[in-house]
Amino acid sequence: MLDDSTGPQSASATSLELLRTPPPKERADAARNRAAVLQAAAGLFAEHGVAAVSMDQLAAAAGVGKGTIFRRFGDKAGLAVALLDTRERELQEAILHGPPPLGPGAGPEARLTAFAGAYLDYLLQHLELVRMSETAAPGARYRIGAYRFWHRHVSILLNGCVLRLARPAAISPRPVAAASSHAAISPARSAVAPSQPR
Secondary structure (H helix, E strand, C coil): CCCHHHCCCHHHHHHHHHHCCCCCCCCHHHHHHHHHHHHHHHHHHHHHCCCCCCHHHHHHHHCCCHHHHHHHHCCHHHHHHHHHHHHHHHHHHHHHHCCCCCCECECHHHHHHHHHHHHHHHHHHCHHHHHHHCCCCCCHHHHCHHHHHHHHHHHHHHHHHHHHHHCCCCCCHHHHHHHHHHHHHHHHHHHHCCCCCC
16 A cells, blocks of 8 residues: 555555446436436425325426336335435545545545544435435445445545554554444444334
8 A cells, every 4th residue: 555644545546436336327218217306306305304205296296107216216215325326426526536634635534534524414414315225125225335435435544544553563454444444334324224123
């Protein structure tokens, strides 16, 4: 790894860039329908709340058939994931190319602190959508590209922090960083996810 004095750089940024999920390729009419549904959902969810909006209301507002929504998104949880995708891409862009301390140019400690604040702000701003996205399947959000991106980013930053603390000690920071990154992100999930009966 390169000198971590300014946080993760080229090799790290490249690996994070590879974890970004590219937007789906689709026909022009499918793209129009997708955009109309997402715009209608964003408006209705903001006005009435996620739980109060039916798929019939979404279809009518978007000017598409209800079947189009179900085929494209599966259910309301899938629609929530699609809405969150755009917001996650904005945060990913700030991490990869934005100004420090969230973006490159700051030390790993400063970047980790900035990411924690930005990620919690993101979760709190979209709390209903995050909760709805979790209803698709237990742990569904941990299996998508955005989570892998967050996990890798935190691992890289923790690795940089451990390297700074460990020098010249002979410990390997990678296992510590990998385990710690999941532990750092998971409590945020438990704070926003609805309680699951056991």
